[in-house]
Amino acid sequence: MSLGGCAARRNEAEGSAVPVKQKANHPSAQKTEAVACASWIAGLQQDIEALVEPYDGSTSVYAVALDPQTFASLDGEVAVAPDARRVAASIIKLPILACALETVTAGELSLDEQITVTQQDIVGGSGNIQSRGAGVSYGIDELLHAMIAQSDNVAANLVIGRLGMDTVNETCAALGLTQTVLARLMMDTEAQAQGRENYTSARDAAAVLQRLAAGTIATPELCERARGYLLAQEDARGIVEGVPGGVLVAHKTGSLANAQHDAAIVYAERPYVLAILTQDLEREQALALERDISFAINARAHS
Template sequence: MRQKALDELARRAEARGGVLGVVVQGASGERASVNADRTFTAASLIKLPVLLALLDGVEAGRWSLDDRLPVRDRVGGAGILRDLADVADLSVRDLVSLMIVISDNTAANLLIDRIGQHTVADWCARHGLHATVLARRMMDAEARERGEENRTSPADMATLLDGLVRGTLLGPAATAFALDVLARQQVRDRLPRDLPDNVRIAHKTGELDGIRHDVGVIFTNTPIVVAALTENTEEADDLIAETARRAVQSQPLFRSL
């Protein structure tokens, strides 16, 4: 994707008092970016390093996708577990699906409690995600009032997704599992919105008041990593969708960046 196109999209966000941060990266490492290292409130993007840190522990034998966890401390926001009072326990595998596919906050908290916040922090540090911080559980209003906020950057999300799709972060089985669950993401109003129906995308969204994100891998002739994060722009969905569309349309031009 041409740098000029990203700069144009960023100016559109700025003209309305907002911010757009994007990294678009091709299979050979060619990259265009704007505000790549800017730190954003992560919203549900923080569930991505939770997913990968968990799968890293599965591979190491510290826990299993077959482990069953009691469903407790249901919280609001995204998800369905808060409404399923008769569900007593679920496998880690199913909790992962709920956390990613419908961004269930209760499922995310159960998995965070299972592996520990320190495990996510250690995993991020080992893989160079220095802007990514899991500071609190989902929907912890008291922690947010204390200034404890989950954060990340477009560059960190692109690094994570690039490592995932290349198979350098996890083994083949765990990599396939992670990409499969991300491909089942049900929120499709941002990166996938303007793409052809036959284009596969594995991605994760995030949103809070004033926050709209989407990051993922678009599978065309070769994988394209797109990490698009926004703050305070009414055009967020349009800007993110246009970023993905332009990235796919300009794929043969990556080498000339």
């Protein structure tokens, strides 16, 4: 079975294969497969706890099985400190994306709307928009793609400026993201010095991806477009390293000096969402742990 029982079609606009839902099989067969899918991931709890245990509470993991037909979340899960509030790094861009999609769905924002970069908007860190300088205009669609695929900080700040920080936080509350807060712009060191920080949890990061996978956070078309952004992610470390070639991974990474995170929809034979948030580990140590957790879960997803 490929793509977790889902079909794949070529999205010509994005230039990537985007998983789409298959037609449902007979209900009884679908229910049997869903139950099996839920139980396989729950059986991994002890294995994942053993991988995380040596790192003394520095790591949060949340994984949930998805229905192979509809990509709706099932009951089976793996949870290790899933609600521990962690410094979000660029994982905060997931709820920003969710807010943008909801705003477009509500008719209050267009993907074609243009925003022009000013000199004040230029910040460092990841992304290419900073190198193109001020005076260049970008559509919301371009900014969202850059914010996710390249983790572009200028793009993220422009989107936040258009939506409003309060609106993003209202979206987080409405989605039940209890540990997530957007308190500063990207690369705002002055805000950091004042103690303002962005936070999230493994469960919250996974929750956004669960809704994107199922196509329920916005219109199905917008959710598919957003999954295209995630599939175009340029950072191929962490979770991706634990997944065999040919398996699609739609994910968002995030890193700071003291944090290394990854959250993904993995289109294995038994698809699932996996979020791993690490704190106060060396970067390579954190990436190796993410890879090992990913490998353990993916091996069972194909067995």
